[in-house]
Amino acid sequence: MMQRASAKSTGAYAPASAKNRAAESLRRLWKDKVTLVSLLFVLLVIFSALAAPVISPHDPTKGSITNRLKPPFWVEGGDPRFILGTDQQGRDVLSRIIWGGRVSLTVGFVCVAISGAFGTLLGLISGYFGKWVDTLIMRIVDIQSSFPGLLVALTFVMVLGPGMWNLIAALTFNGWMVHARMARSQVLSMRETTMVEAARAIGCPTSRTLFGHIFPNIISPLITTYVLEIARIIGAEATMSFLGYGIQPPQSSWGLMIGEGRVYIAQAWWLVTFPGVAIALTILCLNLVGNWVRTELDPLHRTRH
């Protein structure tokens, strides 16, 4: 009778443990200050990108020739109105970084969301089914990877015309292969495991085995790739904009700012430094946050803390 009674209470297990898990994750995050700071920085960048119209102190596209090339306010000759100084057209650098972040993050996240989903799906299918499906998908990946990425992106933009959404299309078209390869290699090592055999022995349909058991267990290395890819895409956007085929002036992006500021690097170091720091810090923090997400998703790793 005792056992019967306690049997009823098993129903509470799943939701309660999920709640506990979230609380424990946050507790571990609080102890890990570096990750905490990174997460806060990433949130700050996302927030400033979302709230750009509200928080940006000046219009990022409007300059005045009289305020040209002002250094940051703490440097001699700086103007307290322009905290990080102004560029060659007298536009506020801070405002341009805030608005530019909006572009850079959109490009990074949207590209990886689409190319990651597409590439991962094809990689899962390729790795799990093998045979001619695998050959077909992987040959497409090989063919597409054999073209230099920048060249393909440039051609793409030449045909479609420059602009943020066309740039996103070009970088997405170019970015899915790495996800397909990554997912495939992970599935290959997973496919022969006892766990997958057990799923089959139970009678799991293929879709449940693939998406319910294999995918959640390979998500950790995939997340690392996603984060690294966001970082790479932000860099690629910077390159494309630097070359003049990405974001078009007077719109701003971090890459474009470096491209435009390059000419003045001797007189006005702040023009390349601050967008450069923004890119570097965002990429670094994204990687640290990605690392944290990865370990939090892994129950084996969690208890070893």
Place this chain on the structure above:
Amino acid sequence: MNELIVVDKLVKYFPTGGGFLAGPKQYVRAVDDISFVIRKGETFGLVGESGCGKTTTGRLILRLIEPTSGKIFYNGQDITKLNEAQMRQMRRKMQLIFQDAFSSFDPRNTVFDIIAEPLRVHNLASGAELCERVAELLVTVGLEQRHAAEYPHTLSSGQKQCVGIARALSLNPEFIVADEPISAVDVSVRAQVLNLMKDLQDKFGLTYLFISHDMSVIKFLSDRVGVMYVGKLVEYAEKRELFKHPMHPYSQALLAAVPVEDPSERHERQILEGDVPSPINPPSGCRFHTRCSYAKPICAEEEPLLEDRGGGHYVACHVF
């Protein structure tokens, strides 16, 4: 009808090597033309050295591996002819207990999810009913309710195997392949797991195919025993008969290697010479002739057939 499983001329060759610039393709003859029956409610013990094909045989019977040729009848139905969907339904009746239970679990799932998985997959229970069923299964295998919320890596080896057994039982199967179920379990709790398996057999009328390399475990649990050597079934008989009168020289050698409890019954150890031959290039004729001390010229030339020597004692040997 008394037979639950009939294995007829089952063959599995795994291709190895070969391909572009790598020379001709070779085949590992993991299971090479074996036939036997498993009766309802019995435990059929399959014994042999590692690499002899006993695990492959177990996987073939569950069709987790596709046979190269041969037939497997389950309750008179040839399951090698079933398609994917029909086979999935069939799996409700035939389950597998793994050697390493932990590696057969999704490490992201709690014990509850692991045991509930088969019921969810086959839409047999949900909500409160599912919880009750899982709780019941936990009790059946001697685990406690609190284990349901835990992750399998926090359990002991014996508990892990119990979770594996509970999962196998969840679908109320008739037939269970137990592949070395205790070799990964701590020695101190092995007997407990074996006793549990025996109790469950009585309680649910299960039929086992028990795969092991350990003669004493086979002796404890089996009703009938088959001996495999390099992909071939060389002898099978009632347990008592086989342990008393092993006919095949290989079975004799295996039995001679089992330690005896009573020192007065200690017998001459029979040590086999040489190594197990490769299943890629098995010896001609009787596969055991290279190591057999009774070998005659015919043994190298002609393959002995598995024949009934009376009372259901089958042996494949020219000499005995």
